[in-house]
Amino acid sequence: MKTENNFNPPEQVLNATDRPRIVVGTATCGRASGAMKVLKTIGDELKRHDIDADVTEVGCIGLCFAEPLVDIIKPGKPRITYGELTPQKISSLIEDYLINDNPRPDLALGTIGEGSIEGIPRLFEIPVLRSQVRITLRHCGHIDPEKINDYISVGGYKGLEKVLTEMTPQQVIDEVRTSGLRGRGGAGFPTATKWQFCYNAPGNQKYIICNADEGDPGAFMDRSMIEGDPHAVIEGIAIAAYAIGASEGYIYIRAEYPLAVKRVLFAIKEAEAKGFLDENILGSDFSFHLHVKEGAGAFVCGEETALMASIEGKRGMPRPRPPFPAQSGLWGKPTNINNVKTLATVPIIIDRGGKWYSQFGTEKSRGTSIFALTGKITYMGLVEVPLGITLHDIIHDIGGGVPNGKKLKAVQTGGPSGGCLPANMANLPVDYEELARAGSIMGSGGMVVMDEDTCMVDVARFFISFTRSESCGKCVPCRLGTKQMLDILENICSGKGKPGDLELLEDLAQSIKVSSLCGLGQTAPNPVLTTLRYFREEYEEHLKYHHCRAVVCKELVTYSIIGEKCPGCGLCVRECPVGAITFIGKKKPVILDETKCTRCGACYSICRLGAVEIK
Amino acid sequence: MLKLIINGRQVTAKNGMTVLQAAQEAGIYIPTLCADPDLEPHGGCRLCIVEVEGMRDMPTACTTTVSDGMVVNTETEAVNKARRTVIDLLISDHPMDCLTCVKNQRCELQEVAAYLGITERHLPMTITERPVDDSNPFFTLDHNYCILCQRCTRTCDEVTVVNAVEIINRGYDSKVSTFGDKPLMESICKSCGECVVRCPVAALVPKNNIIPTSEVETTCPYCGVGCMMHLGIRDDKIISVKGSRNSQANNGRLCVKGRYGIADFVHHPQRLTEPLIRKNNVLQEANWDEALDIVTEKLSGYSCDQIAVIASAKCTNEENYIVQKFARTVLGTNNIDHCARL
Amino acid sequence: MLTVAHLEGSVQSNFKKQLDSILLNFKQDRGNLIPILQQVQHELGYLPGEAMQAIADFLHLSSSTVYSVSTFYTQFKLVPSGRNVVRVCRGTACHVRGSASLLRDIERRLGIKPGETTADREHSLETVACIGACALAPVMIINDDVYGRMTTTDAGKALGNYRANKETEMKP
């Protein structure tokens, strides 16, 4: 039901400048790739050449594989995005393009906006971006997250103004209902239904909470959203607060995201100064105060009731529902909790109408969803796609497939609560129902691609080890069940598995699913159950033949030296911490003593000639 | 009054009751380990899960409130299968020395395991040697037996409001402990033993474990609150004390003195049972007539203002009233005080 | 294992002032417990026993309650860390791209396990569930510097740059 291919309004606004503008992506992934060094070089070079230009910092456009990214806009020219920059590359680029007018197509990824430049494709037509529909992420990478005027200039806070001046809370809820928006935090509960519960709940004091705990260890959608476009999140929260009748709100954000915390705090200050928050917003009689609470490192605090306990200053232990937060939530008051992406999508739904939004996606899963595409994939990054797109399209068309000529083995969605789907299910449409039917969940948007070098038993062990250490310990099935499952999986991975282990594992997994108190325990078995369902033969190989086909399980592999490839350089001899490798002479291959080898992999990583073999 | 159906039986319940309470009132057993009538519902042990028509998951009876027309099944195969897994998990992390355990036959874990027909261990043992806190003179905290039902920590929070014991760490590493993971005696624990009473297993047990043959109900002599208690008797001696719910003053609760201080002082060889009169500088046993005569004689040697009366906190309010009445009308003095003020 | 660390005499009086000035910014409200613990840890690097006791008094909570909250959240450190904190990301994306062997290698080089500090107090090793830089997996963080696309060899080099005393050799 796709009608519009790409939705990208802010470009005109930012392209119109009378002097060169340089835009640098300085979100967390950009910084980790050296964006701050590039930024500094830009400043130095502009000064050195005495060029008058604007330098803007923006969030992440999602092309993480090409970080650090810089856009250059010369007056009258389309905006050009450059990738994989280094201080050296940027200084020559400034000289070549800004002074000598050579746009350096060799460094460019694409152009944005009117006009074209020879040798450079249009950015939104390169494969990574072509099939994306960027609605929620539309501003990320384009506007300066620390300038509220940037956000306003692209239509920001228009939605809030509209609801305050033209709409009743019930009309807001109805508009969201029309859009078909479902929660992007994992379970996919219809957002309007949830708001309606809270709106209907009796009580003068109500709360709205934005869940930015993003606990899935392989996902960064919410971080990017907040780093790149904090005002969209704030506007969405304010609209939701108006709809349910909340006067206080909290953003509960992971402490591991210092930049996002900084940016959202700054954005709240700016919004307060402009009258979009606090008393009598935009002159109406609606008042709303927004606070930020930093998490303290507990995955379970993403669960609604644990999150509220944490805000109340307690251990983040969930409690049984009912009562639901809409009835009795934070400090016993009706409370509504939504994910960052859910709320960030609200302003445009209000602005463009629920009907407009509902044209994207499928019958039951409307709209677009954001995924963090990572793992063994060529183009890692953040993608926004209409729901119903197939896994294949995401992995191959957008992600560029599995690199290094390896074969796709599995796709993991939903993080520790989700499952691993095999390559032969790549034609599965990505929506809430289809993924659940396959044993996984949509989750909040982590999508980790695995190739033949990934051991599926090890992946199950990895996730259970995560849930074991993140279990709050309140209920028996999760506290002791994850421990039992981990013990069994560790045995299988180290060749100590026993016959009957797989049946025991399956049995335990089923019971833990039905009897755990909260979503953490109820979904923790999913990675085990899906790998057992789709990759049982790998389990059996580990169990019966002590064989790990992906050579990942340390105890089941052997290291050896390939004589023909080893010139006897001896690098590995020094590297081996246990003295398992001996040097017997120049030009003679070294000898590896398997009985001493602890399989630490030190020799493998130091040897550049591929002479160390792992089997 | 609401009507609901539990296991095909029509049951009535009061508004606001939990399914567990409604079932218990109707005499229907639902296994539990973390529920306690004095504590807020917790929902941690998961044994009380039931099936309720129209609800997707299996809710816990202890946390679900009844509604009119509710249809509850407490004994379906799915429910019992999940319960058996819970017990399997608990006993794989618990010592298997029931016969020599102090809680043998009084252990709630044993009771539930028997109810579910569990006769063997299905899962590998996960338990490792854990520490025992022996510091408190009255009871022991043995982490090996703890099933983390949190009845103790919730008691210390909700009943005694001391919060000396709390759960520390998280998940499998959780543990009942105190500030700094210190022994109980180095903490703010008041040794009231309310947690010990509620521990379903042998994790918190009194050091004195003899079982009485009969019980006598009485009022605690230690102070004027008037807590009632059941004294456990064996061989004509008090060997244990249990709070009684028959008095609103304590509703089953006791403090450290009442719970752990009675048997000792009642049977102490140095306890005064007869009045003593000092004759020739030596205290000698006398009878009450002799003793009271001496008191009368000595008191009449002083003027009213020279006399002061100090009453005891061990007396009841009524007794203290009599003391002041005696002082004011018989002795004619207003010099009255009370030891609790000193 | 040390469960609560105490301040040394010399820092104690200074600490009192520092703590009071932190508490000044907060209302005596249980909801502030975690923000206060975060602020104290931010300034002192860890949560000394004295601080937890003082916070308990300030919020009218028992010291056990404060301890129980502090030990629930992985962010809180009850003992001081080494001069350099090395964190290896153990998120899914990093795991799939080899963070397990990266971690093993760093353990070997530093001679400590996650959660431990070297005897010379130079390095502490920690794991982190995910820092959201998955596209750069595997990721290692030393103090506040993020290192992406790490190999064991690169990690060794990076670690070397954080040693005050470059003479004392680290394992290769």
Ligand SMILES: Cc1cc2nc3c(=O)[nH]c(=O)nc-3n(C[C@H](O)[C@H](O)[C@H](O)COP(=O)(O)O)c2cc1C
């Ligand atoms: C263990 C656990 C962790 C969760 N973590 C998150 C999270 O990090 N972010 C999030 O938005 N929702 C998380 N959720 C889901 C939330 O509980 C909740 O359903 C969601 O925030 C609701 O928002 P939505 O309706 O917009 O999806 C988690 C749930 C569980 C059980």
Ligand code: SF4
């Ligand atoms: S399922 Fe796990 S995380 Fe959830 S309440 Fe139970 S122990 Fe805690």
Ligand code: SF4
């Ligand atoms: S000590 Fe007893 S009451 Fe306390 S948590 Fe353990 S088993 Fe429950």
Ligand code: FES
């Ligand atoms: S008694 Fe209901 S969960 Fe324990």
